Amino acid sequence: MKVELKNNKRFLSGIMFLIVGxxxxxxxxxxPMGTALRMGPGYFPxxxxxxxxLFGIWELIIGxxxxxxxxxxxxxxxxxxxxxxxxxxxxxxxxxxxxxxxxTLIIVSAFAGDEFKVWEVAGLAVGLTIMCTLIxxxxxxxxxxxxxxx
Amino acid sequence: MELFNNLILGFTVAxxxxxxxxxxxxxxxxxxxxxxxxxxxxxxxxxxxPITFNVAPTSALIMLAGIYYGAQYGxxxxxxxxxxxxxxxxxxxxxxxxxxxxxxxxxxxxxxxxIGSFVAGTFCTMLIALFGPPLAEMALxxxxxxxxxxxxxxxxxxxxxxxxxxAKALAMTALxxxxxxxxxxxxxxxxxxxxxxPELTDGIGFVVLAVGVFAIGExxxxxxxxxxxxxxxxxxxxxxxxxxxxxKDSAMPIMRGTLLGAFFGVLPGTGPSIxxxxxxxxxxxxxxxxxxxxxxxxxxxxxPESANNADAQTKFIPTLTLGIPASATMALMLGALxxxxxxxxxxxxxxxxxxxxxxxxxxxxxxxxxxxxxxxLIGLWVSLLKVPYRLxxxxxxxFSCIGIYSVNNSAFEIYLTAIFGVVGFIWLRxxxxxxxxxxxxxxxxxxxxxxxxxxLISRGDPTVFFTRPISLGFMIATAxxxxxxxxxxxxKRRAAITD
Numbered sequence: 001m002k003v004e005l006k007n008n009k010r011f012l013s014g015i016m017f018l019i020v021g022x023x024x025x026x027x028x029x030x031x032p033m034g035t036a037l038r039m040g041p042g043y044f045p046x047x048x049x050x051x052x053x054l055f056g057i058w059e060l061i062i063g064x065x066x067x068x069x070x071x072x073x074x075x076x077x078x079x080x081x082x083x084x085x086x087x088x089x090x091x092x093x094x095x096x097x098x099x100x101x102x103x104t105l106i107i108v109s110a111f112a113g114d115e116f117k118v119w120e121v122a123g124l125a126v127g128l129t130i131m132c133t134l135i136x137x138x139x140x141x142x143x144x145x146x147x148x149x150x
Numbered sequence: 151m152e153l154f155n156n157l158i159l160g161f162t163v164a165x166x167x168x169x170x171x172x173x174x175x176x177x178x179x180x181x182x183x184x185x186x187x188x189x190x191x192x193x194x195x196x197x198x199x200p201i202t203f204n205v206a207p208t209s210a211l212i213m214l215a216g217i218y219y220g221a222q223y224g225x226x227x228x229x230x231x232x233x234x235x236x237x238x239x240x241x242x243x244x245x246x247x248x249x250x251x252x253x254x255x256x257x258x259x260x261x262x263x264x265i266g267s268f269v270a271g272t273f274c275t276m277l278i279a280l281f282g283p284p285l286a287e288m289a290l291x292x293x294x295x296x297x298x299x300x301x302x303x304x305x306x307x308x309x310x311x312x313x314x315x316x317a318k319a320l321a322m323t324a325l326x327x328x329x330x331x332x333x334x335x336x337x338x339x340x341x342x343x344x345x346x347x348p349e350l351t352d353g354i355g356f357v358v359l360a361v362g363v364f365a366i367g368e369x370x371x372x373x374x375x376x377x378x379x380x381x382x383x384x385x386x387x388x389x390x391x392x393x394x395x396x397x398k399d400s401a402m403p404i405m406r407g408t409l410l411g412a413f414f415g416v417l418p419g420t421g422p423s424i425x426x427x428x429x430x431x432x433x434x435x436x437x438x439x440x441x442x443x444x445x446x447x448x449x450x451x452x453x454p455e456s457a458n459n460a461d462a463q464t465k466f467i468p469t470l471t472l473g474i475p476a477s478a479t480m481a482l483m484l485g486a487l488x489x490x491x492x493x494x495x496x497x498x499x500x501x502x503x504x505x506x507x508x509x510x511x512x513x514x515x516x517x518x519x520x521x522x523x524x525x526x527l528i529g530l531w532v533s534l535l536k537v538p539y540r541l542x543x544x545x546x547x548x549f550s551c552i553g554i555y556s557v558n559n560s561a562f563e564i565y566l567t568a569i570f571g572v573v574g575f576i577w578l579r580x581x582x583x584x585x586x587x588x589x590x591x592x593x594x595x596x597x598x599x600x601x602x603x604x605x606l607i608s609r610g611d612p613t614v615f616f617t618r619p620i621s622l623g624f625m626i627a628t629a630x631x632x633x634x635x636x637x638x639x640x641x642k643r644r645a646a647i648t649d
Contacts, residue, residue, distance in 0.1 A: 010315070013580045017321050024328055024343075031340060037610030041335035041342055044598045048328045055321035062317075070579055075374025079575055082370055082547065083568035089551045090564030102548060109547040112373055113540040124541055128548050140204045142556055 003067035011063030012070070017056030024049030081112040098137065098144040102129050153279060156507050160279075163508030164515050169209050176213035177516045180220020181524060184237055185228050185531045189546060191221035191237070192585075193368055195482045196360035197546065199489065200553040207490040208505045212512040214486055218479055219271065219462045219513065223520045226263045226455055227531050230256060239458040242426045246443060246450030253446050258392040260528065262400050262448055264521050265392070266456035270408040271517035274463035277412060278470070278510050282499060285471040289496035294603035295614050299624035301597050304474045306628050307417060309586045310635040311424070319586045322577075326587035329354055330594020337602065349562040356485040357554055358563050359591060362570025363577070363584045364478075365550045369543045370575040392448070400452035403433050407453035411460025416467050416476065425461035426454035463513060470506060471496055474593070478585035481592040489557075 005011050024045055034040025085108035092101035106125040110116060136142045163169060183194045195214050202210035225237030230247035243263065250259040292300070305327075309319035332343040333353030344350040392400070407429040414425040433453040434443045443450050465476045466483075473495035475481035484494040492498060492505075499506045524531075554567050577584050608614035615621050 009580055010318075013318055013321075013582055016576070016580065016582070017325075020325060020328075027343060031335075031342060032338070035610060036605050036612065039337075039602045039605065041338045041340045044601065045328060045331050045342060048324050048331070051324045052321055052328065055317050055324070058317050059321070071581075072371070072579060073374035074579065075370055075575075078370040078373040079572060082366055083571050085547065086366065086551055086568040086571065087565055090555070090561035090568075093555055093564070094561050102552070105551055106544045106548055109544040110540070112370075113543070114373070115540055120541070121544075124544055128545055132548055132552060136201075136552055136556070140201060142204075142552075 003069045005064075007069050008063050009068050009070045010059045011067070014056045014058070014060030014063050017052050017059060019056075021049045021051075021053030021056055024052065078112040082109060085109045085112075093144070095149040097147045097149060099129060099133065099146045102132055152283075156283075156503065157279060157511065159503060160507030160509075160511030161515075163208060163504050164212070164511035168206075169212050169508065169512060170515070172205070172209040172213040173216050173512050173516050174519060176216020177220035177223075177519050177523070178216075180217040181224035181227075181520065181527075181531065182534065183217070184221035184224020185534055186224075186537070186542065187228060187234055189368075189542065190364075191218050192360075192479050192482065193365040193546070194221075195479060195486075196357060196364050197550045197553050199357050199360070199482060199486055200557045202486055203489055203557070207487070207492060207502075208508045210486055210490065211483065211505065211509050212516075214483060215466070215509060215513060216516045218483075219459065219516065220520060222459050222462050223264065223267055223524060224531065226267075226451075227260060227524070227528065228535065230259045230263065230451070231532060232535060239423045239426055239461075241423060242430045242454040243451055245430070246445070246447050249444065249446035250448065250451065255446065258396050258448065259451050261392045261525070262396060262452045263455040264524060265397075266400065266404045266407065266452045267459035268517050268521045269404050270411060270456040270460035271463055272514060273408050274412055274415070274460050275510060275514040275517075277464060278467055278513075279507075281467060282471050282506070282510070285467065286496040286499045289472045292496075292620070293618075294600040294607060295618050295621045296624070298597060298600040298604050299615055299621040299628075300472065300474060301593050301600070303624045303628040303631075304468070304476070305586070305590060305593060305597075307631050308477070308589050310632055311417070312583050312586055314581055314583060316635065318582050322582050322584065322587040323590040326590025326592075327594040327597060328590075329359065329587070330591045331598065336595075336599070347562070349560065349566075353595075354566065354591075355554075355557060355563055356488070356592070357557055358567050359570055360482060360485070360588060361550045361554055362567040363574030363588075365546055366567065366571030367574025367578055367584075369546060370571065371578045372539065373543070396448050399448050402436075403429075403449040403453035404456045406432060406436070407456030408460045410453075411457035412464045414457075415461040415464025423458070425457040429453040429457035459517075466509075466513075469494075470498065470509070473498070475589060478588040481588050484592060 028042045028045040028049060031042030032040035033042045033046065085105050088108060089101050089105040092104055103125050106128055107121060110121040137144065179194065180191065183189045183191065194217055202214065221237055222239060225235060225240035226243045226247065229235045229240035229243035230251050233244050233248035235241045235244055247259045250256065305323050309323045310316050312319040332350060334341050334351050341351045410429050410432065411425040430450055430453060433449045434440045437443065437449060465480050468474050468476045469480040469483060473484065475484050487494045492502065551564060554563055557563060574584060604614055605612065615625060
């Protein structure tokens with residue numbers, strides 16, 4: 001079976017490990033290595049970076065020799081929407097307060113699914129917001145203003 | 151007699167009204183998420199971890215532990231009724247449990263699963279009480295070389311026994327260690343891998359990583375796999391109690407399953423699915439009529455269900471006595487301790503006896519609650535299965551985000567979580583298991599510290615790890631485990647177990 005490289009699970013893992021290991025070693029060069037007796041802050045990260053790099057090469061080679069495709073979808077929609085919803089929540093918490101932030105988070109998140117029923121999402125947003133406000137603000141006493149930034 | 155006094159102390163703590171309540175919340179939530187496929191104890195505990203900051207340490211741990219073992223109970227309910235494992239550990243239960251349900255014996259199947267789990271839970275609570283103190287005492291004598299070797303053993307075993315590709319698991323462990331290094335180096339005061347963000351000089355938040363990968367990354371992955379969830383059409387379940395013959399058939403499988411699970415439990419990295427698979431195979435081999443397996447043999451439910459619960463409970467032994475987490479979920483438990491300002495390790499037992507013994511006693515109480523409560527609540531769990539995922543995941547998002555924000559009131563950590571959500575999803579798709587990564591992340595700073603100290607003591611001589619007997623023992627054990635797992639004949643077997 002022919003598997004394209006961009007869809008080759010182990011090849012891609014190998015690339016990922018190579019990048020991470022490489023970046024780690026590159027950055028750790030600014031930290032003093034020290035000696036085995038008195039290890040500097042660079043020692044441990046460089047060793048780890050090296051280990052990751054080696055496994056990366058291994059995965060890359062095995063990936064080319066024994067190609068195996070990625071299983072499942074890349075679900076691009078959810079992959080963009082959910083982190084975006086998370087980031088918006090962070091900004092909104094600082095600027096407009098707990099309740100608007102939460103409502104936005106729930107509504108934006110709901111777009112990640114493949115079905116979006118307006119009334120259902122509205123109900124969910126109201127219900128969850130009331131529940132979370134009761135639990136977190138009144139129950140656990142988290143000190144966040146409900147409708148203003150801080 | 152000391153054990154007796156300790157247990158009394160434990161039950162006094164566990165039976166206080168407040169702790170009973172947290173125990174109940176824990177096992178209730180645990181069963182709930184155990185029943186629901188698509189959300190596991192790992193994500194739930196990660197999500198609720200920050201909230202526990204506002205709760206007394208003992209109550210917090212009692213609740214989180216309840217979620218953990220409660221999920222094992224819940225997972226089997228779904229497996230038996232819907233032929234879908236609510237948790238990965240319940241995969242085996244679908245083989246015979248669902249068959250029993252189809253033959254109209256859902257009641258006894260659920261009943262025996264609960265009884266088996268309870269027996270296993272009781273036995274393992276005793277094990278923890280018996281072996282906890284001596285182990286902790288031994289661990290108190292460990293020096294830096296011993297600790298380093300022990301952690302190495304834990305990480306390597308966890309990686310090689312993990313599901314799937316061993317090289318990837320080892321690389322993910324190293325990556326976890328590396329992520330653990332991010333932040334200010336204690337010895338030199340130098341900020342490492344902070345990318346210029348002052349927020350990162352304190353290191354990556356434990357909860358940020360866990361929630362990003364195990365809650366958000368997981369949701370993205372679930373939304374990608376458009377797996378149709380079967381909706382339970384259902385027969386009425388009456389008579390939950392197994393009959394005499396059932397009990398007779400199940401007695402030995404429950405005992406064997408419990409022992410097997412307890413054994414696998416203390417091994418790092420072996421998830422409850424390995425314990426339950428092994429138990430299933432063992433029962434099939436021991437049985438006089440192996441042809442019944444897969445067609446509704448009660449032994450095929452009793453053994454594995456006891457095994458996975460035993461495994462879940464004994465995972466607490468290395469975690470609580472040595473401060474070395476035996477699984478990713480246990481790493482979260484240690485995270486909960488750390489959030490409360492308690493350094494995990496053997497000293498917890500002597501310095502916080504009420505916490506240790508209270509937790510141990512609460513596990514028994516929790517197991518009892520599960521048996522008593524789950525039976526009448528089966529109807530509720532079944533109706534929960536009808537809740538579609540599209541209503542569930544926004545709720546998970548809401549709890550996750552509020553939880554993270556509440557740790558440091560920091561929007562930066564929210565952004566970091568979003569990044570780990572993306573990265574975590576990529577890992578899941580490439581089948582790079584994030585569980586060993588989390589273990590590495592937790593142990594990273596400790597391991598570096600002990601490595602440095604060990605080499606300082608030995609004046610830079612690395613043979614120190616092989617000349618001190620206990621340390622040598624850990625190193626040899628590590629080597630044996632790796633060799634066994636790499637040998638081709640056994641590799642096939644391992645594939646059969648983990649897939």
